Amino acid sequence: MNNFEFCNPTRIVFGRGTEARVGAETAVHAKKVLLHYGGGSIRSSGLFDRVVASLKGAGVEYVELGGVKPNPRLSLVHEGVRLCKEKGLGLVLAVGGGSVIDSAKAIAMGAVIDHDVWDFYLGEGEPKAALPVGTVLTIPAAGSESSTGTVITREEGLLKRAVNSDLLYPRFSILNPELAFTLPAFQVGCGAADIMAHLMERYFTTVRHVEFTDRLLEATMKTIAHKAVEVLASPRDYDAWAEFMWAGTIAHNNLLDTGRVGDWASHDMEHELSGVYDVAHGAGLAVVFPAWMKLTMPTDPARFAQWASRVWNVDTDFWTPEVTAREGIRRLEAWYHAIGLGTRLADLHIGKDRLDEMARKCTDGDRRTVGNFVKLDSKAVRRVYELAV
């Protein structure tokens, strides 16, 4: 196990009706906030009105900024930064899923600096401060409600880049599983794939003696594997959603990689897919991850066999761990299909014509490798994309 530091200060308020608490939680930090959200679904569901009523009840003023799209855009972040500065706003309240929260985190960083917040996404400097962020989560998926990360896409060149900073842990996150009842099935499937990916990225590591976090990760993967299927079959099953939502948060709050180093190549490779083709992140991951596994499994068949046995209940072939491992990958693919996702580029209507371009962008034109479990250069990245054709 590696040395580590861990401190996740996000206050989780979890359960039925908890959005009524948003005013009180917000007022602890600021009396004038940016209310940031996506499209019209939070209006038609009545959530918007409930949030606004709670803010008003707590004496919190707000300025609205809607319109966040999946793969959230830098231009809207700039708009939010401008509003925060002009109006002297003290907190960014994200009501929505991972895209809204990631956009809110970007605005929170941008609001306290004089240069373009995109600099941080390019790796130029690190944030030294940020406005506090609060969230009301509507889509269990990205884990951004209790994570240090934000991923933003710059329209120019469709460049998708991430920032991680302890400053970006939301101060509070309100998680009401009922808010997920009305999600479209495709979005549920994408969310499940994203959560599973967060767990698998952490699971496949070269760090030894990580039995405890292995087991915690397996416990969470099993939960997501079961509950994703249940909530798709019964979209109003509160209990199944509650397990799914809480597991989705824990999957990405940094507890499960204490003492180990995750891989993250599949996320990097998917960012190019969704940057270039604007596909849903989870749908892209369901295509990239099995292909990545087929390429990398031979480097540590035992780890893949353990995963196949413990998460997917594959009978162990004690003589040939590769057999167990391959059956695990097959069951992962079957699970993606069961939750309504394809596992091939063709399922996303993506051909072979831009694989080279994506492989080059993913590795910054061959100036870096991606992944830690196995380090992939642009040639290896291209092989993964080819395995996904």
Add this chain to the structure above:
Amino acid sequence: MNNFEFCNPTRIVFGRGTEARVGAETAVHAKKVLLHYGGGSIRSSGLFDRVVASLKGAGVEYVELGGVKPNPRLSLVHEGVRLCKEKGLGLVLAVGGGSVIDSAKAIAMGAVIDHDVWDFYLGEGEPKAALPVGTVLTIPAAGSESSTGTVITREEGLLKRAVNSDLLYPRFSILNPELAFTLPAFQVGCGAADIMAHLMERYFTTVRHVEFTDRLLEATMKTIAHKAVEVLASPRDYDAWAEFMWAGTIAHNNLLDTGRVGDWASHDMEHELSGVYDVAHGAGLAVVFPAWMKLTMPTDPARFAQWASRVWNVDTDFWTPEVTAREGIRRLEAWYHAIGLGTRLADLHIGKDRLDEMARKCTDGDRRTVGNFVKLDSKAVRRVYELAV
């Protein structure tokens, strides 16, 4: 799953050599602190000198208060409170195990009030503030390094009582598994039994739809079951200690009971044992818990069978869950024996003469029941003690 709130702000600094960080972590909060510890072992090991050097290096002054004993006493807490007030100390730094940390938390509460801190332990009022507490953990066991709890024994009447408050989460805890290398085997066994008890108290619940936290608890129980045996066999095995220590912290940091209600009757019953007889807490738990299980198993054999199957690898008897459950209890007893603990009152040299007295004290003279999984009155508590004879 129940609604819940969760926010554990303790900063964990984990790994080899991390005690060198204590000065810097302390200086964030205070420049003049109470250095609180137990006996001579931290002096003979050199830890005391390393901690003091780190404090001095960070410009932190300290006042010493050693002498904390297992089942920490109120009189020393009073002494610590007096020192904090007289010298204007701003943080209580606990260097030791759970007893030292619990004592530090009591001092931290007492230092900011005018009345006796014992009032809180009697349930009279709740703490509204406390000095910050920091820890350097030397004994993985109580989980106090990242918990809200403190248990203190008042010498008069040997009354052992607990306080829980979010104010008592330590601000930081430094966890270096190397510091556990020199623990006596009996203390290691007691620590393992305490950690396992924290997990079992949470596991046995009447709340339904808690599959996720069930699995996290099982993952942690399996880790402790394996690693306790390994560290006893190889006391200088850093990797085994690291898993054991981190699992011991997670076992009691409140993550694993999110959305569920634990039982805690066994802890209450053990507190009477160790209050009256001054036995080690873990040794007492190894006696009380199997007896409690024998009494309560028939109320939910399925939960016991799941535990037996998933934690102890018992073959499932699908027709008769009681058979599976009983074999799980038997394996738990065998595990206690394997880590050097007895499972009978006689092993602690305790007879039958004071069972009534303990049962009455445990239930405040029959004015309350203990436990949530099954509510036990004084008669039922007495039956548990009898099953442990």
